[in-house]
Amino acid sequence: MDYVFHFSDVWEARNELAWGALLTVELSALAMVLSLFLAVIGAFARVSGPKPVRVAIGAYVEAIRNTPFLVQIFMLYFGLPTLGIRLDANQGALIALVLNGSAYTIEIVRAGIESIGHGQTEAALAIGLHRFQVFRLVILPQALRAVVPPLGSQFILLMLNSSIVSVISADELTAVAQDVQSRTFRPFETFIVVTLIYLVLSLLFTGTFASIERLAFGRKVAQR
Amino acid sequence: MRHFNLGDFDYIVLAARWTVLLSLYGLLTGGVIGVGIALLRTSRSVAGRVFAIGYIRLFQGTPLLLQLFLVFFGADMLGLPLGAEMSAVLGFGLNAGAFLGEIWRGAIQSVPVGQVEAARALGLGYFPRMLRVVLPQALRIAIPPTVGFVVNMIKSTSLAAIIGFVELTRAGQQINNATFRPFLIFGLVAVIYFILCWPLTIASRRLETRLGAAYQR
Numbered sequence: 001m002d003y004v005f006h007f008s009d010v011w012e013a014r015n016e017l018a019w020g021a022l023l024t025v026e027l028s029a030l031a032m033v034l035s036l037f038l039a040v041i042g043a044f045a046r047v048s049g050p051k052p053v054r055v056a057i058g059a060y061v062e063a064i065r066n067t068p069f070l071v072q073i074f075m076l077y078f079g080l081p082t083l084g085i086r087l088d089a090n091q092g093a094l095i096a097l098v099l100n101g102s103a104y105t106i107e108i109v110r111a112g113i114e115s116i117g118h119g120q121t122e123a124a125l126a127i128g129l130h131r132f133q134v135f136r137l138v139i140l141p142q143a144l145r146a147v148v149p150p151l152g153s154q155f156i157l158l159m160l161n162s163s164i165v166s167v168i169s170a171d172e173l174t175a176v177a178q179d180v181q182s183r184t185f186r187p188f189e190t191f192i193v194v195t196l197i198y199l200v201l202s203l204l205f206t207g208t209f210a211s212i213e214r215l216a217f218g219r220k221v222a223q224r
Numbered sequence: 225m226r227h228f229n230l231g232d233f234d235y236i237v238l239a240a241r242w243t244v245l246l247s248l249y250g251l252l253t254g255g256v257i258g259v260g261i262a263l264l265r266t267s268r269s270v271a272g273r274v275f276a277i278g279y280i281r282l283f284q285g286t287p288l289l290l291q292l293f294l295v296f297f298g299a300d301m302l303g304l305p306l307g308a309e310m311s312a313v314l315g316f317g318l319n320a321g322a323f324l325g326e327i328w329r330g331a332i333q334s335v336p337v338g339q340v341e342a343a344r345a346l347g348l349g350y351f352p353r354m355l356r357v358v359l360p361q362a363l364r365i366a367i368p369p370t371v372g373f374v375v376n377m378i379k380s381t382s383l384a385a386i387i388g389f390v391e392l393t394r395a396g397q398q399i400n401n402a403t404f405r406p407f408l409i410f411g412l413v414a415v416i417y418f419i420l421c422w423p424l425t426i427a428s429r430r431l432e433t434r435l436g437a438a439y440q441r
Contacts, residue, residue: 003301066375066421067414068382070393075414078406156285163287167386174289187297195290202285 009184010193013176020176021197027090027172028159028205031097035158036151038098039105044135046106047113057106064103069164072100077168093165093172101158108150112143145217152209156202163198173197228403236409239395240416246381246391249313251374254320261325263354266332276325283322289383291315296387308389316380323373331366332358368432375421375428382417392416 010017046057064072076099077092087095116139124134144151166174177194181187265276283291295318296311306314335358343353385394396413400406 003303062422062425063414063418066379066425067417068379068393070382070385071396071410071414071417074393074397074400075406075410078400078404079410082404082406160285160287163289164383166289174287177290181297187293188301191290191293191297195286195294198286198290199282 003188005189006186007189007193009186010180010189013180013184013190016176016180017173017194017197020171020173021201023090023171024159024162024173025201027094027097027165027170028155028162031094031101031158031162032155034094034098035101035105036109038102039109040140042102042106043109043113044140046110048131048135061103061106064100065107069096069100069161070167072096073165073168089165089168089170092168093162093170096165097158097162100161101154104154104157105151108147108154109143111150112147113139115146116142148209148213148217152206152213155209156205159201159205160198226403228399228405228408232399232403232409233412236392236395236399236412237416239390239392240420242389242391243378243381243393243417244420246309246312246316246384246389247374247378250316250320250377250381253313253317254324254377257317257321258324258328261321262328262332265325265329276329280322280326283319284326288315288319288380289386291319292383292387308384308387311387312381312384312389316377316384319380320373320377323376324370327369327373328362328366330369331362334365335361364435368428368435371424371428371431375424378420378424379417 042057045053046061047054049057073092073096076096077087077089080087080092120138120142121134124138125131129137162172163174166172166178169175173194177190181190184190261276261279264272265280267273292312292315295306295315296308299306299311299314339357339361340353343357348357381391382393384391385397388394390398392413396409400409403409
């Protein structure tokens with residue numbers, strides 16, 4: 001137990017680590033926005049699409065949610081090139097994060113949609129709105145407001161999961177950490193620092209979600 | 225490069241036993257830690273609550289992969305090399321402890337305060353009160369989310385592949401390196417995970433509906 005910590009080598013690599021952290025933020029933020037976009041469409045189709053579409057989306061959600069993210073990454077990253085589709089590591093990472101994230105997000109948004117009373121839809125149809133207008137103007141805003149907290153925790157998980165894409169050497173934070181530790185032979189110090197960076201990132205994201213919630217829904221939430 | 229054969233198929237299917245074992249050991253370790261965290265988190269001691277909250281924040285706010293790396297490399301650096309298997313069990317256990325602790329805290333707190341007060345009025349000390357009054361009632365509420373967490377645990381064990389422990393995902397990687405049939409091999413691996421996880425997902429959902437119905441009366 002006479003291990004001596006040396007953080008100076010990790011300090012030397014601070015610029016690389018900062019870039020890695022920045023890429024993690026970019027990758028996760030982009031994946032969050034795209035997942036939410038896909039999830040809104042997916043949840044709408046899952047609730048009010050034709051039967052085959054509903055079944056297909058249900059199957060997709062179950063398949064993604066019951067298999068590990070790592071296996072999904074391998075399938076995409078090693079599988080797609082055999083079909084002649086070339087991806088660089090960062091594109092592969094983004095696609096994997098979005099495909100995985102949207103399955104979880106679809107379920108959350110769907111639960112939000114189903115929590116809105118059916119009377120709302122009937123009333124909106126009765127005053128002459130189209131089916132899609134009913135969804136966009138009446139159901140969706142209320143549904144999203146209801147699911148902000150679970151959406152926030154899901155997006156934090158997405159950000160933490162983005163560390164797994166380091167296995168296909170996208171150059172995000174964990175991949176940079178692997179690089180630094182193999183060069184400096186200081187794995188313990190490197191991973192301590194990087195773990196703390198992730199902790200700070202998840203606090204930052206939590207804070208950002210709280211501000212977005214306040215800005216977007218603040219007054220309405222306060223009224224209830 | 226060689227062809228994918230029946231031996232490879234067997235190798236992958238049999239590697240699933242390591243996934244199951246790793247999940248079991250992870251859950252056992254995590255269960256013990258989780259009970260401790262849940263009890264501390266709901267205790268009257270401020271220091272205990274602060275520790276439990278800090279523990280949960282730390283393990284839920286950082287990536288599991290990094291936690292595994294820290295255990296794997298950390299133990300090595302501190303002079304007790306654990307190897308990939310023990311590191312994985314310990315890493316998954318520490319992580320599961322935070323998640324199970326948080327789930328069970330919710331279950332304990334969902335037991336009405338009046339029950340605790342009544343037990344205290346009857347002169348029951350902490351342990352008989354917990355064991356005979358609070359926990360049996362909390363158990364009902366805790367079961368569906370706990371089963372749901374087992375699914376997460378099984379999926380998470382795939383990360384042990386990254387620190388070199390040969391379980392289902394790593395076995396798939398090994399065979400893929402030799403035969404290069406990614407869709408077939410990782411498809412098979414994914415199907416095995418699905419067979420392990422899906423029944424539990426459904427069970428968790430059913431239990432939740434049944435419990436919800438019971439509480440609606």
